[in-house]
Structures are given as C-alpha cells and as structure tokens.
Amino acid sequence: MNTKRIAKWGVCIIAVGFLTFFGATWQRKQVKDLKNEFPSELAPVFFVPGSSAGQNRFNLLFSKLNKDGHVHSVLKVKVSRDGHLTYTGKINKDDPSPFIVVAFQNNHDGYSNIKKQADWFSIAFDQLQKIYHFNHFSAVGHSNGGVILTLFLEKYLPKHVTINRLMTIASPFNLERRSTKKTQMLKDLIAGRKNLPKKMKVYSIAGTENYSGDGTVPFMSVDSGKYIFQDCVAGYTEVVVTGSGTFHSALPQNPQIVHMIEQYILKANIPSNVQRQNKMLPRIH
Amino acid sequence: MIKVNRWFINTKITHAVYTSLRQISSLIDVAVLFSVVNLTVFDKHGFINEIFHLAKLIPFDDLINSVISGICFMLNTWIVLMLAYLVADHLSKQKGYYSGLVSAIATTIILFSAPVISMVDYGDLPEFMNLQGQFFSYILIAICVGWATSWLLNHWNQHQKLVLSVEIVIVTIFSLALSIIWPMWSQTNLLAVFLQLIPNHQSLWLLLGATLSGLFTSFGFASPISLNSSGTTDVAIRQNLSYVFMHHHLTGVPYPINVHAIFETYATTGGEGMLMAVVILCLVLSKDGYIKQQSRYSFLPSLFNTASPLTLTLPIILNPILVIPLVLSTFVSCVIPIILVKLSWLPTSVYPFPVTTPGFLKGFLGTNGNWLALVVGVVNLLISIWIYLPFVKASLKELSDLEVTK
Numbered sequence: 001m002n003t004k005r006i007a008k009w010g011v012c013i014i015a016v017g018f019l020t021f022f023g024a025t026w027q028r029k030q031v032k033d034l035k036n037e038f039p040s041e042l043a044p045v046f047f048v049p050g051s052s053a054g055q056n057r058f059n060l061l062f063s064k065l066n067k068d069g070h071v072h073s074v075l076k077v078k079v080s081r082d083g084h085l086t087y088t089g090k091i092n093k094d095d096p097s098p099f100i101v102v103a104f105q106n107n108h109d110g111y112s113n114i115k116k117q118a119d120w121f122s123i124a125f126d127q128l129q130k131i132y133h134f135n136h137f138s139a140v141g142h143s144n145g146g147v148i149l150t151l152f153l154e155k156y157l158p159k160h161v162t163i164n165r166l167m168t169i170a171s172p173f174n175l176e177r178r179s180t181k182k183t184q185m186l187k188d189l190i191a192g193r194k195n196l197p198k199k200m201k202v203y204s205i206a207g208t209e210n211y212s213g214d215g216t217v218p219f220m221s222v223d224s225g226k227y228i229f230q231d232c233v234a235g236y237t238e239v240v241v242t243g244s245g246t247f248h249s250a251l252p253q254n255p256q257i258v259h260m261i262e263q264y265i266l267k268a269n270i271p272s273n274v275q276r277q278n279k280m281l282p283r284i285h
Numbered sequence: 286m287i288k289v290n291r292w293f294i295n296t297k298i299t300h301a302v303y304t305s306l307r308q309i310s311s312l313i314d315v316a317v318l319f320s321v322v323n324l325t326v327f328d329k330h331g332f333i334n335e336i337f338h339l340a341k342l343i344p345f346d347d348l349i350n351s352v353i354s355g356i357c358f359m360l361n362t363w364i365v366l367m368l369a370y371l372v373a374d375h376l377s378k379q380k381g382y383y384s385g386l387v388s389a390i391a392t393t394i395i396l397f398s399a400p401v402i403s404m405v406d407y408g409d410l411p412e413f414m415n416l417q418g419q420f421f422s423y424i425l426i427a428i429c430v431g432w433a434t435s436w437l438l439n440h441w442n443q444h445q446k447l448v449l450s451v452e453i454v455i456v457t458i459f460s461l462a463l464s465i466i467w468p469m470w471s472q473t474n475l476l477a478v479f480l481q482l483i484p485n486h487q488s489l490w491l492l493l494g495a496t497l498s499g500l501f502t503s504f505g506f507a508s509p510i511s512l513n514s515s516g517t518t519d520v521a522i523r524q525n526l527s528y529v530f531m532h533h534h535l536t537g538v539p540y541p542i543n544v545h546a547i548f549e550t551y552a553t554t555g556g557e558g559m560l561m562a563v564v565i566l567c568l569v570l571s572k573d574g575y576i577k578q579q580s581r582y583s584f585l586p587s588l589f590n591t592a593s594p595l596t597l598t599l600p601i602i603l604n605p606i607l608v609i610p611l612v613l614s615t616f617v618s619c620v621i622p623i624i625l626v627k628l629s630w631l632p633t634s635v636y637p638f639p640v641t642t643p644g645f646l647k648g649f650l651g652t653n654g655n656w657l658a659l660v661v662g663v664v665n666l667l668i669s670i671w672i673y674l675p676f677v678k679a680s681l682k683e684l685s686d687l688e689v690t691k
Binding site: 016019020022023024025026027028030031034035038040041042129130133134135160 | 332335336337523524526527528530531539636637638642643646649650653654659
C-alpha cells in the first residue's frame with residue numbers, strides 16, 4: 001500500500017517536473033518571439049523642422065490636426081550644441097500617439113550641420129525612448145528635417161525600434177541642386193540606404209509653386225529621394241502638391257498636406273470608404 | 286459558525302440543491318473532462334498545446350476544437366436545465382414532473398434570451414456557455430428559478446396553467462430588462478473598470494477586488510476579476526512588456542502591481558479561490574466514497590485551473606463554512622507577492638501565459654524562469670492548504686453527519 005502511494009506521488013512529481021521543464025523551454029522561445037513582434041502602446045509621431053526653424057514651426061499644423069477628432073498632446077524638445085535637452089509641454093498619459101517636436105539650437109543649413117543635427121536627434125530620441133518606453137514610431141520632417149530623419153534612420157536607429165511611416169515634406173535630398181548631378185550628401189544617403197528599415201513606408205511630398213519647385217527647394221532635389229528609398233523600403237510614394245499655399249514655408253500647414261498627414265501618418269478621421277478606396281480593397285456588402 | 290452552517294445545510298432548499306447536484310454529478314464530470322481536454326490540448330492557446338507545439342502535430346485541430354466546444358455547450362446547457370428541473374422537483378409538494386418542467390422551461394427562456402437579444406453569433410454560442418463564460422451565473426439562476434417555481438406551484442397548485450403562463454411572462458420581462466439595462470452583465474470586468482477610475486493605491490484596490498472575487502466565487506457568481514484581463518490591466522500588461530523588451534530586465538516596470546501580475550499569476554491555482562488546495566485536502570482527508578471520487582475527478586481539472594465545477598459537486602458554493610477560507614486564501618495569495626514585489630525581492634510577472642497553465646507554474650513562466658516566483662507559487666498553495674484545512678475538515682464532518690442523519 002505504502003509502495004503504491006509512494007509510486008503515485010513519484011509519478012505526480014515527475015509529471016510536474018516534466019511540465020515545468022517544457023513550460024520553461026516554451027516560455028523562453030515565446031518571449032523571444034514576443035520581443036520581435038510586440039508593439040508598444042505608445043507610438044509617438046516625431047516632427048523635425050527644417051533649417052532656421054525652431055520648435056514652434058509646427059504649431060499651426062498641430063492646431064489643424066487637433067481641431068477635430070483625437071487631440072494629440074505635444075512635447076517639444078530642444079537640443080543644444082552640447083547635447084543638452086530642454087523640454088516644453090508634456091505627453092498625456094492616455095495619449096497613444098503624441099506629437100514630439102525635436103528642434104536644434106544650431107539649426108543652420110549645410111551638410112556638415114545636417115550630420116550634427118542627425119546626431120543630436122539620436123541623443124533626444126534615445127532619451128525620450130528611455131522615458132516613454134516606445135518601440136515603434138512615425139515621423140514627419142519638413143525641409144532639412146526630412147534629410148535629418150533619413151540620416152538618423154540609416155545611422156542611429158536602435159535595432160529593437162521600428163519606424164512605421166516617414167513623411168518628408170519638401171526635403172532637399174540633393175541640397176539646392178537643380179540637376180541630376182549627385183551631391184556628397186545624396187551619395188552618402190544612397191550608400192547607407194541598405195540600413196533603412198525594410199518595413200517602413202515613405203511618403204515624399206514636393207511643393208511646386210512654380211514649374212521648378214516651391215521657391216526654395218527645387219523639385220529635382222526632392223525627387224532625388226527615389227534613389228534612396230525606391231525598392232529599398234516597403235513603400236515609397238511621391239506626391240506633388242500644387243496651387244496656392246505651396247511655397248516652401250507654407251507647406252506644413254497646406255490643407256492637402258494636413259489631410260495627407262491625417263491619412264497616412266495618423267490614420268485617423270478618414271471615412272472607411274476612403275480608407276478602403278486607398279487600400280484598393282473591394283467593398284464588402 | 287458551525288451552527289449557522291449546520292442550519293444552512295439542513296434547510297430544505299440547500300438539501301434539494303445538494304441532492305440535485307449529486308444526481309447530475311456524472312454529467313458535470315463528463316462536461317468538465319471534455320472542457321479540460323479541449324482547453325488544454327485542442328485550444329491553440331491551451332497549455333499542453335503550446336508547450337508541445339501540438340497545433341503543428343494534430344491535423345484539423347481547429348475543427349476538433351469547435352466540435353468539442355459544441356459538445357461542452359450542449360452538456361453545460363443540459364446541466365443547467367437538469368438542475369432547474371431537479372431543484373423544483375425536489376422542493377415541490379406535488380408528485381409528477383410538472384413543477385420540474387415549468388422550471389426548466391423558464392430557465393431555457395432566461396438562458397437563450399440573452400444571446401438572442403444581444404445577437405450572439407450561432408458559432409459563438411459555445412463561448413457563451415463554457416466554464417469561463419456564464420455557466421456559473423446560470424447555475425445560480427437555475428437554482429433560483431427552481432425554488433421560485435416550486436414555491437408558486439406549492440401555493441397555487443390548482444392554477445397550474447396560469448402559473449406556467451405567469452412565470453413565462455415574468456422571466457421574459459426579467460431577461461429583456463436585464464439585457465437592456467446591462468447588456469454585457471456577466472462579461473464586465475468590474476475591477477478593470479474600477480481601476481481605470483482610481484489610478485492610485487492599486488495594491489489596495491487589487492486586494493479589495495480579490496476579496497470580492499472570492500466572495501462572488503463562493504456564491505457561484507462569475508468573478509468580477511475576469512481571467513481574461515482587459516481595460517487598465519491590459520494597458521498595464523502592454524506597458525510592462527514594452528518596458529521589459531526595451532530594458533531587458535524585470536525591475537522597475539511601470540505597473541508592478543496589476544491584476545495579471547498578482548491575481549492571475551499567484552491567486553488562481555486550481556481556479557479562482559485557490560481550489561487546488563481543496564482538491565488536495567479532500568483527496569487526503571475524505572473517507573466518504575462520493576467526495577473522494579469527486580476530488581479524484583477534480584485533480585486533473587484543478588491542475589489546469591478548471592476546478593470550478595468542483596464547487597458544485599463537492600459542494601463549495603452554498604456552503605457558508607468554506608466562504609472564509611476561499612476569501613482568505615485568495616487575499617493571502619495576493620498579499621504575499623504584493624509585499625515581495627514592493628520590496629523588490631520578487632520580479633513582477635510580466636509575460637503572458639496560457640490560462641490553463643498549472644497555478645504554481647504561472648509565476649515561474651510569467652517571469653520567464655525566476656525561481657523565487659516558482660517558490661512563491663508553491664508556498665501560496667501550501668498556505669492555502671493550511672488555511673482551508675480546519676474548514677474542509679469541519680465541512681466534511683458536516684456532510685458525513687448529513688449522510689448519517691439521512
């Protein structure tokens with residue numbers, strides 16, 4: 001009787017040990033898989049202004065985006081020359097897609113400055129990520145802001161973080177050059193394109209106030225973005241906006257561009273029929 | 286306490302419920318067996334299915350899963366209707382089947398009006414009536430309907446047709462009103478809703494929720510802390526996971542105390558109310574053939590946290606003496622990990638695991654292999670056994686005395 005009881009308990013203990021071992025093995029693999037797939041609740045949208053612009057560059061755009069529907073909180077970060085960060089505003093606890101503007105004390109033009117600004121952006125990005133624990137985000141860059149973001153994505157993006165969508169507005173990938181001859185910056189960007197996140201979708205918007213560009217950035221320079229992104233990321237779309245309000249500094253608050261940010265970056269306030277149309281999906285009755 | 290319990294157990298209605306439950310205990314055992322096998326082996330998120338990667342090995346696992354879910358749905362429905370029938374039949378003064386039939390008809394109306402009104406898809410019906418769904422709420426409803434029917438027929442036996450008509454009208458109005466006032470009444474996670482309103486002092490609210498959950502389980506209601514967390518808890522889980530994946534360690538997570546990390550991980554061994562402790566005690570202490578047999582049947586379900594049917598066959602619901610240890614063991618099982626987490630000795634359980642993971646393993650898996658979490662899981666079970674011990678002893682004595690007097 002006793003032997004029988006000991007045998008029963010022995011079987012139970014072995015079974016429990018067996019379950020523990022296989023459970024732990026399974027969980028280790030599960031955690032690894034989760035790590036790769038798990039998107040954080042918070043997915044901020046970064047906004048980077050162009051040269052000569054400050055942290056308030058997007059104020060008008062934000063007031064338009066926050067007009068109806070979900071109100072996004074706004075955090076502004078200014079990076080000084082020595083990498084020190086100054087914060088204005090805050091991210092609301094319940095806001096899954098806050099706006100974060102990253103501006104620079106040295107906001108001058110030129111490739112050497114753009115390289116420094118990409119480095120400063122990475123300092124701000126790392127710090128913000130440590131505070132807010134996000135592992136995916138989207139970004140909008142106006143003018144050189146788009147170039148800074150592209151450089152950041154090629155050189156500094158941490159491995160465990162992914163970018164969902166990038167929108168560059170009138171970004172001069174070939175600086176102010178009006179020909180197809182590539183500048184050193186474009187050559188470097190093309191050389192680093194293999195480091196770009198493969199799942200990212202890129203929207204490049206060009207303004208054409210006249211036949212050659214938006215008055216500041218030539219269309220050909222914006223168009224050079226195709227050498228960087230085309231066939232390298234999940235999707236690359238170029239959009240040309242014409243008509244009134246398409247000069248360089250007016251582009252971020254241009255109604256059509258605001259609509260595109262809502263549609264492609266925030267994926268909000270878009271009627272389902274339009275979304276379906278955009279995805280080219282058949283209507284389901 | 287013993288006196289109150291003795292009085293309660295000897296009341297006519299409790300007697301009728303216990304007798305009815307014993308009569309359908311085989312049906313309950315079969316339904317539980319099907320459920321456990323389905324939930325652990327054929328469900329894609331079942332513990333056995335996950336750890337042995339059975340989804341890749343078993344052909345047509347989805348089909349098998351839905352077929353068994355359908356069988357469980359039918360068996361569970363039968364259990365509820367039989368209980369309504371038998372309770373009314375035992376309490377009725379008249380011979381014949383009439384009161385039982387009226388009770389079963391009224392219960393059927395309540396049972397199906399909610400899914401019909403809320404337009405539950407035909408394919409989702411099994412989920413509506415499984416062990417994690419509203420099965421236990423309906424058990425209590427069946428008992429109430431059985432009692433009410435017998436009372437009506439005992440008083441107005443000469444107007445049998447009128448009683449049937451009136452009861453049909455009353456239960457229909459009741460079901461309609463309930464569906465309109467509170468459409469998802471038994472699926473609402475009360476604690477998650479509450480925690481959203483009060484973001485501070487999460488530990489205190491969690492303990493209050495755990496205590497309430499124990500009380501609800503004792504009375505046979507679906508627990509207000511659902512096994513499938515949602516709302517705030519869900520956000521907490523996601524934020525914690527996000528933090529851990531970024532920092533590669535479990536210390537300093539933004540929400541160290543939440544329903545998943547404490548209640549689900551450490552206080553549901555065997556099912557809500559640390560029921561594995563009762564199964565082990567009944568196995569060791571019971572001399573009575575029926576109780577011993579039931580605890581044997583309940584061992585496997587309790588290993589995979591589906592021992593709740595045990596609350597019917599032993600019985601635990603409607604047994605006042607077991608309310609105290611049920612609530613106390615849940616409370617203590619939450620307090621221990623809360624203190625250890627607050628002292629930073631125990632990492633927070635962050636990772637998800639299948640609902641059917643053996644209770645004492647949940648902490649170990651939730652922390653991805655922390656040995657102290659495994660120790661806490663086992664210690665919680667041992668403390669629960671210690672808390673339950675005098676009460677189960679007394680309860681078994683009461684039940685065997687009841688047998689003798691019968």
